[in-house]
Amino acid sequence: MSALDPREELAKRLGLLHVPPVRFDSPHEIQKLLAENDYLSDEAIASVTFLADRLAKPVLVEGPAGTGKTALAQAVADSIGARLIRLQCYEGLDESKALYEWNYRKQLLRIQAGRPEGSAEEWAHLEEDIFAEEFLLTRPLLEAITATDPVVLLIDEVDRVELETEALLLEILSEYQVSIPELGTVRAKQIPMVFLTSNNTRELSEALKRRCLYLYVGYPTIERERDIILARVPGISAVLAEQIAQVVRSLRTLDLKKAPSVSETLDWARTLVVLGREEIGEQDAADTLHILLKYQSDIERATKELLGRSKPVA
């Protein structure tokens, strides 16, 4: 087995002059760096991020809504001082929105300014001219590839695009290059970190999954959730944070339509802090449950199960 480092191999293929240095020394360093940016990771998150850097592979992050998938990309970008380039996916996203588009107005201007006299040579020259990089409008994917400053590419909610559109991503994810028929292949000037997030509303294609490392971000353990609250909500007491984490854990075990996410937990914690509470009493919980839960039936069920009341207090 050849011991060629994947980074070296990729750098050679991309024609980079030197292999870009690794960004992190160890998963522990990542945990520390992320914590400094107010993102509390766990072992799995740190080690996958570490591998993504070492193996030069994109990371596919999956999990329920509001568990910090997008925030992870942001925090990684912050911690290595990189620019975050974000591509928000939606149904109907196409090449011209994701990769590149020809700036045809500018091309028209060029043609009019040049006014070819009709000779074939001049025409060929002009044609070559108007399909140059100068007339290319870069969209997020191409921008991430051509950037020379450090960037982190985030492809958000990739499960929203159609199956066919997914194919657009494949070349950039495995080869870090974009092929433009009129221009040739644009290769990356660096090896950017790439994160894809998915809410798992549909099965992603095998081809896409194979090219990525997979990270499942579920709801945090009670200890981690408490620490997240402590880190993100200023002025909260340890007792209150612990209690909030406990209530949220209990809520998640109920069979709810939408379990409270981490971001909703944080909203709730902030509310309680603003209300000046040191502990959660029954009345406080009943009054503020609507911050955690978004469906009336969920609120009713939670009130009944947790507080032992049949009707929510208005």
Next chain:
Amino acid sequence: MLNLLGDFIAELRAAGIPVSMSEHVDAARAVQVIDLSDRALVKSSLAATLVKDGDHLPVFSTAFEVFFANRAFDSVADLMDGVEAQSPEGATGASGPGQAPGEGGGASSSMSAAELADLLFRALREGNRDDLRRAAAEAVTRYAGVEPGRPVGGTYYLYRTLRNLELDALERRLSEASLADQNTSDALAERLSRDEAHARIEQLKSEIEREIRERLVEDRGAEALAKSVRRPLPEDIDVMHANRDEMAQLERALRPLSRKLAVRLARRRRRRRRGPVDLRHTVRRSLSTGGVPIDLRFKPPRPAKPEIIVIADISGSVASFARFTLHLVHAISSQFSKVRSFVFVDGLDEVSQLFEGVDDPAEAVARINAEADVIAFDGHSDYGRAFLTFHERFADQLTKRSTILILGDARNNYHQAHVEVIADLKYRSKAVYWLNPEPTSYWNSGDSIVSQYAPYCERVVECRTLRQLEAFVGELA
């Protein structure tokens, strides 16, 4: 080449997780760049490279624990080539690998049952992991009665240990103790301490499970054990023979599944090719181009949403299957123009109204047994009679847009088949499908009479797992 990683991947594949060649390569590369003495790191690295579906993680996790339980690997070479890495002193029955503190074997027998209970309670109370681990090891030594060499997966040992520990009482004691500490008595605090106690007990259970697994690996080796503890992925669980745990897994898998299915179907419907040219609309548009119809407008495609009629056998053996199908069909009912459901044993009753205005089909399904009037005589399924009743009462409401799904194993208890009824139903409706939760090889054995009904059905489909059910329903809409 004897290759531990290769063996591990073979085990994953045998458990049903699709691992491609390139993922194998990635895993091999990953283990070269990480610190192999950190087991958690090895585990998450292998998970990231080999498993690409969150639902598959529990299966991966079990396989990993079994395969790498007692193996210390310090170098890549160990992981790539080593198979002999099991510690030789493991066979003595002590509590295994380096990270378990405290010597299990000798000291444990001196501990009385009361002392053990006390240790357990204290460990759980304070949430001290090391103590908990030690207590779990004691409990296993004392109660599991592990017999070397027996080819079992350890469920029985687990059951024996847990029964002796009387966890329910322990859990109650824990929650009462923590409640007494807080000296409040409102319902919320009570509930919270109950959940906390429950979580700790679960932690203890998984410690015990781990302990038993480690001993079994020492006893019989990882490859053999992996085979006995291998569990199917949620989508491959046989619905008819699922145990309670697996049933819960299925329930959990069903909701995201129906959501995914609905999204896929809606998308497909939207993207279906457009209808014929809409002349009126096109002419109106052409006014802006001087009467030249440049911009053609099309009629939206006619939504060909089928009307679904489900007739389900809910007698004992096939009940769980029927409930799953009803749940799934109603969960995606927006993809059909109408869904009506009927359940029967030897009498037949309509249950569509149970699903009306209910947000969560699971609730309605739970009410079916209590509220549907399905037993006319002796409570043994009688397909012939049920179909007759259906025909009598509802046949005139069938149209050429109705698709009938019949769910059941066609085990008719040697009653009359009344095949002619199905023939008439087929004539009146668009199609009749029969979903059979039994494996094909069991069909027509004993009192199963699938083959008598089959000629009058569009198709008879074997439908034992969620995967098969999903595929069928996806085709239907």
